[in-house]
Amino acid sequence: MCGIIGYLGYKDAYPILINGLKKLEYRGYDSSGIAVFDNNGYKLYKTKGKVSELEKKIISGSIIQGTTGIGHTRWATHGIPDDINAHPHVSNSKELVLIHNGIIENYHSLKVILLKHGFTFKSQTDTEVLVNLIEYIQKKNKLSLEEAVRISLNEIIGAYSIAIVERSHPERIVIAKLGSPLALGINDREFFIASDPIPFIDYTKNALYLKDGEMAILRKNKELDLRKILNNHKISPIIKELKINIKEIEKGKYKYFMLKEINEQPKTILDTLRGRLLITDGLIYIDSIESNKDIFLKAKGITIVACGTSWHASLIGEYLLEELARVPVEVEYASEFRYRNPIIKKKDIVIVISQSGETADTIAALELAKKKGAFVFGICNVVGSSIARNVDAGIYTHAGPEIGVASTKSFTAQITVLVLLALKIGKYRSTITDSRYNYLCKELGSIPDKVNSTLKIDDTIKRISKIYHGVNNFLYLGRGINFPVALEGALKLKEISYIHAEGYPAAEMKHGPIALIDESMPVVIIATKKGCYEKIIGNIQEIKARKGKVIAIVNEGDFQVSMLADHVIKIPNVSEELSPLLTVIPLQILAYQIAFILGENVDQPRNLAKSVTVE
Ligand code: M6R
Numbered sequence: 001m002c003g004i005i006g007y008l009g010y011k012d013a014y015p016i017l018i019n020g021l022k023k024l025e026y027r028g029y030d031s032s033g034i035a036v037f038d039n040n041g042y043k044l045y046k047t048k049g050k051v052s053e054l055e056k057k058i059i060s061g062s063i064i065q066g067t068t069g070i071g072h073t074r075w076a077t078h079g080i081p082d083d084i085n086a087h088p089h090v091s092n093s094k095e096l097v098l099i100h101n102g103i104i105e106n107y108h109s110l111k112v113i114l115l116k117h118g119f120t121f122k123s124q125t126d127t128e129v130l131v132n133l134i135e136y137i138q139k140k141n142k143l144s145l146e147e148a149v150r151i152s153l154n155e156i157i158g159a160y161s162i163a164i165v166e167r168s169h170p171e172r173i174v175i176a177k178l179g180s181p182l183a184l185g186i187n188d189r190e191f192f193i194a195s196d197p198i199p200f201i202d203y204t205k206n207a208l209y210l211k212d213g214e215m216a217i218l219r220k221n222k223e224l225d226l227r228k229i230l231n232n233h234k235i236s237p238i239i240k241e242l243k244i245n246i247k248e249i250e251k252g253k254y255k256y257f258m259l260k261e262i263n264e265q266p267k268t269i270l271d272t273l274r275g276r277l278l279i280t281d282g283l284i285y286i287d288s289i290e291s292n293k294d295i296f297l298k299a300k301g302i303t304i305v306a307c308g309t310s311w312h313a314s315l316i317g318e319y320l321l322e323e324l325a326r327v328p329v330e331v332e333y334a335s336e337f338r339y340r341n342p343i344i345k346k347k348d349i350v351i352v353i354s355q356s357g358e359t360a361d362t363i364a365a366l367e368l369a370k371k372k373g374a375f376v377f378g379i380c381n382v383v384g385s386s387i388a389r390n391v392d393a394g395i396y397t398h399a400g401p402e403i404g405v406a407s408t409k410s411f412t413a414q415i416t417v418l419v420l421l422a423l424k425i426g427k428y429r430s431t432i433t434d435s436r437y438n439y440l441c442k443e444l445g446s447i448p449d450k451v452n453s454t455l456k457i458d459d460t461i462k463r464i465s466k467i468y469h470g471v472n473n474f475l476y477l478g479r480g481i482n483f484p485v486a487l488e489g490a491l492k493l494k495e496i497s498y499i500h501a502e503g504y505p506a507a508e509m510k511h512g513p514i515a516l517i518d519e520s521m522p523v524v525i526i527a528t529k530k531g532c533y534e535k536i537i538g539n540i541q542e543i544k545a546r547k548g549k550v551i552a553i554v555n556e557g558d559f560q561v562s563m564l565a566d567h568v569i570k571i572p573n574v575s576e577e578l579s580p581l582l583t584v585i586p587l588q589i590l591a592y593q594i595a596f597i598l599g600e601n602v603d604q605p606r607n608l609a610k611s612v613t614v615e
Pocket of ligand 1: 307308309310353354355356357358359362405406407408495608609610611612
């Protein structure tokens with residue numbers, strides 16, 4: 001995926017674009033570019049690397065002035081990250097300049113046609129094909145830019161959000177969307193375009209999210225002209241006021257967003273529970289569950305679909321829903337689910353989980369489930385995202401903007417929602433006793449405080465990180481509800497420190513991974529008191545017998561594991577169902593500290609993007 005930005009108004013465009021691109025770097029950061037227009041044409045700069053590299057290049061070049069501009073930060077799909085494949089892309093006549101987020105699936109066949117018509121290509125990108133297709137259609141039929149864009153987009157298979165400017169008409173930008181997000185900020189006499197509204201909230205809070213199949217023609221000092229790509233029908237724009245708190249998207253005292261987001265978890269969990277858990281009345285109230293009570297009450301089975309960290313939360317959801325609500329649950333990778341013929345019948349429940357709400361595989365899985373007649377329920381963080389808009393009902397996690405590429409607070413928020421859901425359905429179906437329900441509700445209310453105490457183990461983890469940051473491999477073990485936490489701990493370490501790590505159910509170790517264990521192999525083991533504690537002690541002994549190093553996550557007051565382990569990280573006591581909300585915290589901090597010692601860019605790990613809006 002990529003980030004796109006644009007400005008049309010009366011201010012100098014360059015600072016708005018460059019600062020906006022920095023805020024969009026979570027979407028991709030392998031190359032970037034900017035084009036700024038005035039009445040004499042445009043200046044275009046692009047370069048491999050982060051936006052800071054682009055900034056350096058522009059400072060050493062001439063200053064760009066102009067009140068219309070577009071910019072792009074890239075996460076490569078077609079073609080390696082380099083200066084040539086970076087956006088904006090320019091048509092053969094140099095008249096049209098385009099930025100694009102998404103994938104044009106039929107770009108190859110279009111390229112063959114354009115080559116036959118004499119077009120040439122410098123880059124390996126699908127975007128350069130699109131800009132030339134628009135030019136070809138415009139010239140051949142003598143069309144306005146907007147009409148050429150519209151007709152071209154009707155020839156496209158794939159996903160896009162685009163912004164395009166014509167050199168001879170810098171007073172106009174045409175934008176369009178299908179599948180990839182596009183927000184438009186609107187002020188008196190100015191328009192702001194961005195993949196999400198964060199780059200422009202300093203300037204305006206009035207925004208409109210383009211819907212799939214919509215395009216807009218933005219003209220200086222003119223009203224917004226919103227249309228349907230299919231048939232050019234005019235649409236009345238619905239402009240809403242954004243409710244984003246600027247503090248949430250600043251690093252504050254933290255060096256990295258990831259560290260800030262780890263430390264925010266007491267608050268974010270509280271925000272997830274707010275208005276939904278009324279402990280004093282033993283009440284869980286969630287509108288979207290209440291209004292679909294019958295569906296949940298009669299559920300014969302639930303399928304949960306997600307990717308990455310959200311998939312790990314789904315595995316925890318499986319445990320919770322089966323344990324508390326006694327509903328059979330299947331958890332699927334969205335990327336697998338979408339390409340097989342899953343057995344989903346009319347009215348079956350499919351839950352999709354996604355932080356961003358824009359993950360391409362999860363969106364495709366959602367669409368497949370809907371096509372099969374399922375009731376699709378979403379658990380999403382980003383308000384107004386594609387998934388949030390397309391599900392039948394759902395719950396927002398309310399974790400606030402998550403900027404670090406490695407998910408942290410969104411994971412604990414997802415688990416919190418899944419606990420609420422499982423308790424609520426369990427109550428409907430009378431699969432949970434009143435006393436257990438009340439106990440868990442009360443304990444859930446105390447989780448933010450317990451996460452707060454867990455965060456205090458920072459120093460212990462710093463010491464452990466100093467010892468092990470140089471190793472090549474880590475093993476993470478957990479059992480039951482904490483097995484997905486082991487998977488999540490391993491994913492966090494891989495993502496940001498590039499150390500190979502694997503998560504395993506502790507008892508599976510003897511079926512293979514035990515072969516890896518020697519004196520240089522650290523094994524992180526979740527050994528909290530519940531969940532087969534005695535068996536876990538056995539697993540630890542197996543590791544120690546092979547000289548492996550054990551880093552154990554234990555409960556306060558633990559004695560047995562603490563005697564055996566090389567390093568002990570103590571967390572507060574809590575019921576097993578809620579334990580992932582605490583056990584994951586040390587694993588997040590461990591990954592962060594190791595990556596930090598290694599000097600890696602924690603928020604922008606190589607090869608990754610915050611939300612994967614392409615296949
Ligand atoms: O936005 P989503 O929750 O749908 O994203 C799914 C994964 O791409 C995401 O969790 C990814 O694995 C993160 N980088 C994990 O830290």
